[in-house]
Amino acid sequence: MDLVVVSNRVARGKANEPMTGGLAAALLPVVEKSGAIWVGSSGRVRDGAQKEPFAEIEALGAGALAMLDLPAAHYGGYYEGFANSALWPALHSRADLIRASEEDYRSYREVNAFMARALLRFRKPDTAFWIQDYHFLALGAELRELGVTQPVGFFLHTPWPAHGMIEGVPHHRELIEAMLACDLIGFQTDDDCENFLGCVQASLGLAVHDGVVKSRHGRTHVAVFPIGIDPEKFAQQAAKAASHPDVSRLRRSLNGEKLAIGVDRLDYSKGLINRINAFDRMWTTQPSLARSVSLLQIATPSRGAIEAYGNLQSELARLVGDVNGRHGEVDWTPIRYLNKGFGQTVLAGLYRTAQVGVVTPLHDGMNLVAKEYVAAQNPADPGVLVLSKFAGAANELDTALLVNPHDIDGMARAIATALSMPLTERRMRWEAMMTKLRAHTIQRWFSEFVEALQESGANKAAAEPLIAERPTLWPLRTVRSTARYQ
Ligand code: F6P
Numbered sequence: 001m002d003l004v005v006v007s008n009r010v011a012r013g014k015a016n017e018p019m020t021g022g023l024a025a026a027l028l029p030v031v032e033k034s035g036a037i038w039v040g041s042s043g044r045v046r047d048g049a050q051k052e053p054f055a056e057i058e059a060l061g062a063g064a065l066a067m068l069d070l071p072a073a074h075y076g077g078y079y080e081g082f083a084n085s086a087l088w089p090a091l092h093s094r095a096d097l098i099r100a101s102e103e104d105y106r107s108y109r110e111v112n113a114f115m116a117r118a119l120l121r122f123r124k125p126d127t128a129f130w131i132q133d134y135h136f137l138a139l140g141a142e143l144r145e146l147g148v149t150q151p152v153g154f155f156l157h158t159p160w161p162a163h164g165m166i167e168g169v170p171h172h173r174e175l176i177e178a179m180l181a182c183d184l185i186g187f188q189t190d191d192d193c194e195n196f197l198g199c200v201q202a203s204l205g206l207a208v209h210d211g212v213v214k215s216r217h218g219r220t221h222v223a224v225f226p227i228g229i230d231p232e233k234f235a236q237q238a239a240k241a242a243s244h245p246d247v248s249r250l251r252r253s254l255n256g257e258k259l260a261i262g263v264d265r266l267d268y269s270k271g272l273i274n275r276i277n278a279f280d281r282m283w284t285t286q287p288s289l290a291r292s293v294s295l296l297q298i299a300t301p302s303r304g305a306i307e308a309y310g311n312l313q314s315e316l317a318r319l320v321g322d323v324n325g326r327h328g329e330v331d332w333t334p335i336r337y338l339n340k341g342f343g344q345t346v347l348a349g350l351y352r353t354a355q356v357g358v359v360t361p362l363h364d365g366m367n368l369v370a371k372e373y374v375a376a377q378n379p380a381d382p383g384v385l386v387l388s389k390f391a392g393a394a395n396e397l398d399t400a401l402l403v404n405p406h407d408i409d410g411m412a413r414a415i416a417t418a419l420s421m422p423l424t425e426r427r428m429r430w431e432a433m434m435t436k437l438r439a440h441t442i443q444r445w446f447s448e449f450v451e452a453l454q455e456s457g458a459n460k461a462a463a464e465p466l467i468a469e470r471p472t473l474w475p476l477r478t479v480r481s482t483a484r485y486q
Pocket of ligand 1 (some may be wrong): 008009022023024133157158265302303365
């Protein structure tokens with residue numbers, strides 16, 4: 001079987017370049033090995049006059065990377081507009097930040113249709129298509145419109161919220177129905193899967209049996225595939241990175257002081273304001289921790305043209321300045337705040353230097369930083385992960401110190417607990433997490449999804465009319481019997 005993987009952002013084969021996307025960085029090594037063709041946006045736009053979509057194609061491992069120039073007239077409405085100002089806030093349960101217009105929705109659909117046309121050039125009789133993420137919810141349906149009968153899969157890297165939240169997105173019914181053109185839809189967690197099936201039932205009145213939905217497109221399998229990392233490779237990178245100049249400079253600058261680290265895209269879903277407030281609270285309530293621990297917060301700018309992101313960047317800079325002003329000393333800066341990205345190797349070294357990893361999103365599909373922090377630790381003296389219970393990663397990394405990111409006092413206490421945790425407890429917690437990471441690698445995620453896609457594509461039944469069945473009051477717990485592929 002030939003595989004075509006599609007995502008908005010793609011990564012080029014240079015592991016040490018800064019990467020903004022968790023998805024792109026995670027997919028790179030597995031796509032490279034698999035021989036798949038990976039198609040995505042080049043980051044450039046082009047006017048719609050050209051006949052054929054323009055793609056720059058380069059070798060990627062045993063396969064290829066095809067980067068498309070997306071249509072200039074629709075790019076803004078698609079990326080900054082519908083994808084990141086309507087879908088992203090809704091998917092992260094921030095109804096207050098949803099901004100949607102008909103024009104943006106039209107652009108989103110245009111770009112999905114454009115991508116479908118571009119993909120035809122990579123189609124062979126035994127090709128399977130694997131669509132990634134919320135940028136392309138309608139791509140499966142667009143492929144079917146063009147006559148594609150090959151297996152089509154979709155994986156959502158973000159959470160899928162409750163029906164009441166997704167109802168805040170105009171055209172949500174159309175989009176959910178379009179998703180059902182796929183043979184297989186994968187989610188990060190049981191909750192996301194349950195929420196989606198609840199929406200299918202509530203919005204479209206379709207029945208769900210054992211994780212299978214029947215629609216006018218035929219049968220769609222819906223299941224959970226939590227994404228992983230390559231923990232051994234990350235551990236090796238972290239050990240090697242100790243001698244990297246950035247890492248040694250950081251270590252030298254600490255003067256025996258402990259370090260906590262946070263690494264995030266600058267996004268309101270990451271809970272950065274609450275995290276800084278928690279450190280502020282900790283230094284206020286436990287002054288003995290001033291000078292003995294500092295925070296290195298890397299916040300890579302992201303989606304800067306969107307108002308909510310610009311506002312967050314200003315608010316965060318002001319807050320960090322305020323906290324540093326109040327707690328700092330002539331020779332001590334409580335928060336080292338950096339607005340830039342780092343390559344994976346340097347990051348691995350920075351994680352290993354920090355005694356505490358703080359990953360406290362308000363809501364996150366998985367959060368691979370949490371997994372990478374754990375994998376980067378020195379087995380003889382591992383650091384402690386403070387993890388939001390609202391990150392998908394908390395399902396597996398349940399021996400981290402789990403926190404509620406809305407509870408500032410609770411987070412302040414957890415960070416202090418992490419700093420004073422005895423070695424035996426740190427090792428026990430870390431080993432339990434490593435066992436999970438080793439069992440659920442990115443390689444396994446990739447191959448299990450592709451296998452399941454092949455199976456569900458092969459079993460696809462004849463089409464049945466949409467909304468033919470009476471809405472069933474489908475009990476949410478039945479989804480527990482849905483296949484779990486990891
Ligand atoms: O699923 C989230 C995601 O698509 C990941 O790739 C990454 O965390 C982020 O969003 C990237 O966003 P952008 O491509 O807009 O920088």
